[in-house]
Amino acid sequence: MKTADRKNLIFLCFGSLFLQVSALFDGTHPNLLYANILQIDSIEINTWRNNSVVPGLSRAISLDYHYSMGLIFWTDVLEMKIATMHIDNMLNINEDIVRTKIGRPDGIAVDWIYNHLYWTDDVYHHIQVSNLDGSMRRTLIDYGIERPRALALDPNRGIMFFSDWGSVPRIERCGLDGRDRQIIVVTDIAWPNGLVIDHKDERLYWTDGALFQIKSSTLDGKDVKTIIKDVKYLPHPFGIAVHDQYVYWTNWEYKSLLRTNKYDGSYVETVQRDLTSPMDIKLYDSNVQPNLGGNVCGYFNGGCSHLCFPTSPWSERNAKYTCSCPDGYDIESDNQTCTKQGGNAQLIIAEHQSISRIDLESLQSDALDVTGLLNTVAVDFHLEKDLVFWTDVTLKGIYVSYLSGGLLSGLGIRKAIISEDINTPDGMAVDWTYDHIYWTDAGLNHIQVSNLDGSFRKTLINTRLDEPRAIALLPQEGLMFFTDWGINPKIERCTMDGSKRYTIITKEIRWPNGIVIGKINTERFEKKIFSRC
Structure with a gap:
């Protein structure tokens, strides 16, 4: 269903139960989307009709959207x-796309041309970017920045604007790749909470929570x-938006929206x-996200294996775009x-x-480029074949994808x-x-x-098992080890065809969740972690 074709009301009937679903945006009036901590709401301009868009949140702070794709994004700092x-x-089914190495994401912005997602983090003191599904995360700025807050993007020009609450409060601009940084506002500024670009007048507006003001400048x-x-x-004042001759803002103190x-x-x-x-x-x-000059990276991502960004208008590099890599590449x-x-x-x-x-060694972490996970419990890999395997107990299946990343896994292929x-x-x-792959x-x-x-699936053991849990292999010795959570908790050993079973541990054991064989020196990856609540 296209955005412009959305109707006001849809009625669904299940027996005697009628479910009225409000399709919030019919395309005839612009709307104001705002984060209201526990939910995301909208207000239709001119009619001033208020609607709930995303209910049941914990502490939603920042939001943005991709108009042509019909996607809304938000950060939850709790x-x-x-x-x-x-x-x-x-x-109202939503999906978590970034959950690892994230502290307090106060600002978020969507690049609607190159389909990237940007956010600030006040805990890790950096600005990151990813694909819209959270894959291919890259840290763009993590130096010369203290308390990054708001973001605003102009993908047509290849510019990112961001504010910093630190010891030197300011507003900067740079390329969408995080390079070519310039400080553009550094006087009469203290708490730059919100940023917005007025594309019609080509001006930048911002709120200041400490100086009780709203200001604007050229780009x-x-x-x-x-x-x-x-x-x-x-x-x-916190958030800010512009429409026609009005500027709108949210007010923490009076819990209101003004213009x-x-x-x-x-x-x-x-x-x-x-x-x-x-x-x-x-x-x-739709006017907020114009596409004036097209995507300079083109249909083939500029030939980049991972990320492609346009260069800033003031860049001295003789190129229209830059290929970049996710963290860890x-x-x-x-x-x-990009190579790992x-x-x-x-x-x-x-x-x-x-x-x-x-x-x-570096303690740097990154998320693998796999999506659609619901309740992943076990994970393992095949280094030579560049494959990662995992189990999902909610989806009731075992899955495989690429281990090292790249274009295919970046598309979420699994x-x-x-x-x-199962x-x-x-x-x-x-x-x-x-x-081979073994599972309990x-x-x-x-x-x-x-x-x-x-293929060639075979049951190895189905007797004298109460609740088998963890499993580990020692292929060079032809041995398999597994744990049992049953009435009589234990750890057993057998050959890899399931024969010659022998119980090796029965004392001081209750919930044997994880098992690993140490002293494996032939692999780059030395350990696995199993996680389940």
Whole structure:
């Protein structure tokens, strides 16, 4: 359903139950989207009809959207995550896309031309970018920055604007690749909470929570004007939006949404009052996200293996775009291809809705480019074949994707290799020598094996098992180890065909969740972690 074709009301009938679903945006009026801490709401301009867009949140602070794709994004600083939902989603089903290495993401912005997501983090003191699904995360700025807050993007020009609350409060601009930084506002500024670009007049507007004011400038920071300075109407302004001749802002102190003339600050009007705690605000309208010059990276991503960004208009580099790599990757001499930084041992961690890895030398972490995870429990890999395997006990399956990243995994491509006759696959292990995959099933009380593609599946053990859980292999010795959570908890050893079983541990054991064989020196990745609540 296209955005312009959205209707006001849809009625669904289930027996005697009628479910009325409000399709919030019919395309006839622009809307104001705003984060109201526990939910995201919208107000239709002119009719001033208020609607709930995303209910049931914990502490939503910042938001943005992708108009042509119909996607809305928001940050939650209590749950420390970034999530997304389709604007036409009648069941309010949302997906967490960033959950690892994220502290307090106060600002977020969507690049609607190159399809990237940007956010600030006040805990990690950096600005990051990713694909819209959270894959291919890259740290753009982590130096010369203290307390990054608001973001605003102009993808047509290839410019990112951001504010800093630190010891030297300021507004900077740079390229969408984080390079060519310029300080454009550094005087008469203290708490630059919100930023917005007026594409019609080509001006930048910002709120200041400490100086009780809204100001604007040209996109290079010149011709600075004070639109309104009044403690009565701006005791603590946060989010800001612009539409036609008005500038809108959220007010923490009075829990309200206000507007005034964007040129001279005349006639302040309260648009909405008695809100829970209004934070960020965005104008939802097609005119906010114009595509004036097209994508300089083109249909083939500029030949880049991972990320492609346009260069800034003032860049001295003789190129229209730059190829960049996600964190943990290096660019090769062709300046297009990214390869994984190697040599160091790493941990691969299953975290329910994501799979990440941590370099044990640098302690740098990054999320693998796999999506659609619901309850990942076990994870393992085949280094030589560049494959990562995981189990999902909610989806009831075993899946595989690429380990090192790249274009295919960046598109979220994965394959279910085991999806039938499987219940609770709590444990899994890969035989990297003979190319087999082993798993336990606590629901069906057995241990099975198959080829890496799920073919030639065989049940190895289905007797004297109560609740099999973790599993580990020693292929060079032909041995398999597994744990049992049953009435008589234990750890057993057998050969890899399931024969010659022998119980090796029965004392001082209750819930044997994880098992690992140490002293494996032939692999770059030395350990696995199993995580489950």
